Amino acid sequence: MTNTPVATAPAIDVATARRRIRPARIIGGTLILIVTLSVLWFLVSNERFEWNVVAEYLFNPSVLLGLGVSLMLTVVCMVLGSILGTVLAAGQLSDFWPVKAASITFVGVFRGIPPLVQLIFWFNLAYLLPRITFGVPFGPEFFSWETNSLITPLTAAIIGLSLHEAAYMAEIVRAGMLSVDQGQHDAASAMGFGRWHTFSRIVLPQAMRVIIPPTGSQVIALLKGTSLVSVIAMGDLLHAVQVIYNRTYEVVPMLIVAVIWYLVVVTVLTLIQRRVEQHFGRGSARDGMRRPIRRVREAN
Amino acid sequence: MLESSGLIVTPEMDKPPVLEVTGLRKRFGDQVALDGVDLKVYEGEVVAVLGPSGSGKSTLVRCIDQLESIDGGAMFLDGELLGFEMSHGHLRPLTDSARKRQQRRMSMVFQQFNLFPHWTVLRNVTEAPMAVHGASAAEARERAMELLRRVGLEDKANAYPRHLSGGQQQRVAIARSAAVDPRILLFDEPTSALDPELVDEVLQTIKKLASTGRTMVVVTHEMEFARNVADRCVFMDAGRVVEERPADDFFEDPRSERLRAFLARSGRSPREVRG
Numbered sequence: 001m002t003n004t005p006v007a008t009a010p011a012i013d014v015a016t017a018r019r020r021i022r023p024a025r026i027i028g029g030t031l032i033l034i035v036t037l038s039v040l041w042f043l044v045s046n047e048r049f050e051w052n053v054v055a056e057y058l059f060n061p062s063v064l065l066g067l068g069v070s071l072m073l074t075v076v077c078m079v080l081g082s083i084l085g086t087v088l089a090a091g092q093l094s095d096f097w098p099v100k101a102a103s104i105t106f107v108g109v110f111r112g113i114p115p116l117v118q119l120i121f122w123f124n125l126a127y128l129l130p131r132i133t134f135g136v137p138f139g140p141e142f143f144s145w146e147t148n149s150l151i152t153p154l155t156a157a158i159i160g161l162s163l164h165e166a167a168y169m170a171e172i173v174r175a176g177m178l179s180v181d182q183g184q185h186d187a188a189s190a191m192g193f194g195r196w197h198t199f200s201r202i203v204l205p206q207a208m209r210v211i212i213p214p215t216g217s218q219v220i221a222l223l224k225g226t227s228l229v230s231v232i233a234m235g236d237l238l239h240a241v242q243v244i245y246n247r248t249y250e251v252v253p254m255l256i257v258a259v260i261w262y263l264v265v266v267t268v269l270t271l272i273q274r275r276v277e278q279h280f281g282r283g284s285a286r287d288g289m290r291r292p293i294r295r296v297r298e299a300n
Numbered sequence: 301m302l303e304s305s306g307l308i309v310t311p312e313m314d315k316p317p318v319l320e321v322t323g324l325r326k327r328f329g330d331q332v333a334l335d336g337v338d339l340k341v342y343e344g345e346v347v348a349v350l351g352p353s354g355s356g357k358s359t360l361v362r363c364i365d366q367l368e369s370i371d372g373g374a375m376f377l378d379g380e381l382l383g384f385e386m387s388h389g390h391l392r393p394l395t396d397s398a399r400k401r402q403q404r405r406m407s408m409v410f411q412q413f414n415l416f417p418h419w420t421v422l423r424n425v426t427e428a429p430m431a432v433h434g435a436s437a438a439e440a441r442e443r444a445m446e447l448l449r450r451v452g453l454e455d456k457a458n459a460y461p462r463h464l465s466g467g468q469q470q471r472v473a474i475a476r477s478a479a480v481d482p483r484i485l486l487f488d489e490p491t492s493a494l495d496p497e498l499v500d501e502v503l504q505t506i507k508k509l510a511s512t513g514r515t516m517v518v519v520t521h522e523m524e525f526a527r528n529v530a531d532r533c534v535f536m537d538a539g540r541v542v543e544e545r546p547a548d549d550f551f552e553d554p555r556s557e558r559l560r561a562f563l564a565r566s567g568r569s570p571r572e573v574r575g
Contacts, residue, residue: 187414190365191428191480192404195396201427205418 053253057244058260066240067261070226073157073236077226078219080162085169090199092174103170110167116228118164123156123232153234161229165222172214176207208280216273220266227258237261313342318378318515319364319484325372326356326363326539333359335539336373341484341517346510348530348547349519352562356539357519358411361486364517365408366399377405377483404432407477411489413469415461415476421448422457425476433480440479447475451505467498471505478509485509487518503529523566527551535559 043049057063091103110118126147135141180203188198230239241254248254317340326334334356341347349357362368364375366383375382382402384391394402415424425444429435435443448454451471453464461469470490477485490506491499503525510516510529520526526533526547533550535543535558543550543559554560 181414183410183412183414184416186362186367186408186410187416189367190403190406190408190410191476192400192432193428194400194432197431201431202416 048252049256050250050253053250054256054260057241057254057257060244060257062240062244063237063257063261066235066237067265069235069240070223070237071265073161073226073229073234074219074223076158077161077165078222080158081165081222082169082173082215084162084166086173088166088170089173089177092170093177107167107170110163111171113164115160115164115225116231118160119156119228119232122160123151123153125151125156153229153232156232157226157229157234161222161225164225165218168218169215172211172218173207175214176209176211177203179210180206205280209277212273212277212280216269216276219269219273223265223269224262313345315343316379317342317376318345319517320376320379321360321364321373322375323373324360324363324370324375326359326368327371332539334363334370334373337536337539337541339534339541339544341515343515344513345532346514346516346518346530348526348533349517349536350521350523350526350533350562351536351542355536357536358488360536361408361488361517361519364484365406365486366403367408377402400432404428404480405483406486407480407482408486408488409470409473409477409490411492413461413466413473413493415469415473417461420458420460421453421464421472424461424472425479428476428480444475444479447478448472450508451475452501465498466494467501470494470498470502474502474505474509478514483515485514485516487516487520489519489521491520491522521566523551523563535562537562 088103088107091099092107094100094103113121129147131144132147132150133141133144135143184202184206185198188202193202226236227238229236230242233239235243237258241258245251245254319339319341321337321339324334324337324339325332337356337360339347339360349360351357359368363370364382370383374384380402383394383399385394385398386392393399415421416427419427422441422444425447426435426437426440429440429443430437445454445457448457451474453468453471453475456464456468456472461472464472474490487506491502494502499522503522506516506518507525507529518526518530527550530547533545533547534541535550535554535556537558543554543556545553545555550559551563554563
């Protein structure tokens, strides 16, 4: 091809064009292939992975039981954390300052304490508070329990992880609620909708598009976070494989068993998250497009 | 006046007003938005509120609908004080639920439409009648379809708002407001957010609604519309009502210097309007 002007256009049809050669992509692709192959080779050739042991224990009843405990903890703490977090989010946005201050303080404290520290703390609550009583302060008691009979590894784990989760969910829900246009509040108010009606039918469904993606990450973080409860002898997935490798000394293959299960569950959760995002994109996503939605205003 | 606007319904000025605003004051920080506004709106009357930007006309309707708190004066709907009551010997703000009950007797059409984007057009129109006015699903649906037919959008009942043009969205919003049979319908610059070619369909819809004898307060910049549809025009400037006249006199024989300047700026000197 030359740049010289010609009288008539040369007979060219771009349909015959070939793919452009892009050296950087060839080099990059090759490097990724080499790294992938060497990782696979490492996994396959290194006998210390003991894949036969992995296979043997993958569906071991105590491993599956541990997996069940981890899933149960994730679900329970996520539900409790989401409910409490939503209440705290509303509290942080309240125009009544004591409620606002209390909510902000709660979130600040429980977001700031590492979950591992919280778990150990709650598990040792009896040291600070030997008996838990309900009654008038400095007055009569109505109910009373030994702290040690209430605080088991299970309750300590649920309290610790739920409070931690609530603090994070509060921030996520608050951001979601703030993303809803003021005009929606005006319209709801002008129609005479009550507070709860406005919150549950108008604000929250629209806030969901902002709330869902980070909540998905929170569920995944919480699932992995349940491995912390092994320190208070709660029988989760990690604790289950630890019990086995303490006996058999097959540390690496047993950890691989746990890793496989964590990855499987996380993958499933990610797929569920995509579905939920799609559902709450109603009325604002472009038809047939799958993506988290941010453009609330556009829909108005 | 009525012949020129083509209205059948005569406003009933001999009865007490549906809405009465007396000495209404509202501040935003140091900014005085309303500085003692008086307004009466009678049954079946259409009142247009005109004025330059920042004159307080939007704030006025937002205060009437109790979307903004007020700093002084009083507002009455059918003689009932809005937003406050005597309690323990003093005037005190109403409880949330009492205020909601008052808000349900009015409705509002917003500049930005403010349809609920996660609901279909039909649900936008049926929600308030069902959720707060106790209509059955069948009743609400029938009424909504009738209203959507009147605004020319019955075929869009199952569409989501974002699939509609701005003009269509505003017509749905008008149907939504009318669905609760309000004592008074408030319009806050209903055509200001629309592309010019969509303004007319919305104005026609409002005009149709006005001809059914509804009591309405319309904040607008559309002079022609105000003149044709309103019974009375109110001119606001700097948070006060400067002039308030029957629609024709308002345009043909403005008394205050400020209204005359405003009409001239809007490209309508009194003589032009007459022609």
